[in-house]
Amino acid sequence: xxxxxxxxxxxxxxxxxxxxxxxxxxxxxxxxxxxxxxxxxxxxxxxxxxxxxxxxxxxxxxxxxxxxxxxxxxxxxxxxxxxxxxxxxxxxxxxxxxxxxxxxxxxxxxxxxxx
Amino acid sequence: xxxxxxxxxxxxxxxxxxxxxxxxxxxxxxxxxxxxxxxxxxxxxxxxxxxxxxxxxxxxxxxxxxxxxxxxxxxxxxxxxxxxxxxxxxxxxxxxxxxxxxxxxxxxxxxxxx
Numbered sequence: 001x002x003x004x005x006x007x008x009x010x011x012x013x014x015x016x017x018x019x020x021x022x023x024x025x026x027x028x029x030x031x032x033x034x035x036x037x038x039x040x041x042x043x044x045x046x047x048x049x050x051x052x053x054x055x056x057x058x059x060x061x062x063x064x065x066x067x068x069x070x071x072x073x074x075x076x077x078x079x080x081x082x083x084x085x086x087x088x089x090x091x092x093x094x095x096x097x098x099x100x101x102x103x104x105x106x107x108x109x110x111x112x113x114x115x
Numbered sequence: 116x117x118x119x120x121x122x123x124x125x126x127x128x129x130x131x132x133x134x135x136x137x138x139x140x141x142x143x144x145x146x147x148x149x150x151x152x153x154x155x156x157x158x159x160x161x162x163x164x165x166x167x168x169x170x171x172x173x174x175x176x177x178x179x180x181x182x183x184x185x186x187x188x189x190x191x192x193x194x195x196x197x198x199x200x201x202x203x204x205x206x207x208x209x210x211x212x213x214x215x216x217x218x219x220x221x222x223x224x225x226x227x228x229x
Contacts, residue, residue, distance in 0.1 A: 041221055042119070042208075042220050043160075043219045045216065088158070102150060102210060103162045104160070104162065104217075106160040107159055108157055108158040
């Protein structure tokens with residue numbers, strides 16, 4: 001079945017460690033996104049990529065990094081510079097941009113807890 | 116500034132009741148899109164509907180209906196005869212054609228009790 005796979009589903013990290021969250025899609029979508037969700041808040045955009053080897057910062061990119069070496073994959077690294085990394089992270093994809101099409105397809109998320 | 120407000124943080128209803136989730140948006144764009152997404156306990160958001168700013172026609176899909184009124188900048192979502200499976204967080208989202216970004220509301224948690 002086509003969709004988006006995020007792993008791991010749960011992740012615990014010690015302070016000072018970098019962690020990488022995986023996001024893979026087999027929908028042949030050009031655009032991919034990383035969102036952060038905190039309790040009682042809407043989703044906030046971290047990074048997005050509209051084509052391979054290109055990505056743009058979202059609203060809260062500080063302390064995060066991404067790569068887009070393959071169309072199917074858009075991993076997110078939460079670095080030690082991210083001051084409050086405990087959150088629920090959602091990866092999404094869509095056909096080019098979120099304009100006329102608009103529909104985003106989401107993975108089931110990764111919950112990161114910093115101990 | 117672009118903003119989406121979902122004033123209802125949590126709603127609790129008993130099965131078979133009708134429930135309306137409110138959404139008010141702010142935008143200076145003449146062209147924009149509005150969406151509703153459902154986030155069940157499994158975590159992934161599921162697309163429900165998209166509306167563009169030129170189409171104020173209300174829509175019904177099964178037990179779901181949407182009321183889009185530009186005059187009040189609202190895009191409300193009604194579930195008729197609610198079911199336990201409707202329990203989820205619902206997000207109202209606006210797309211700005213100027214910024215190319217999605218603006219999420221804070222979400223409304225709906226609990227449907229049997």
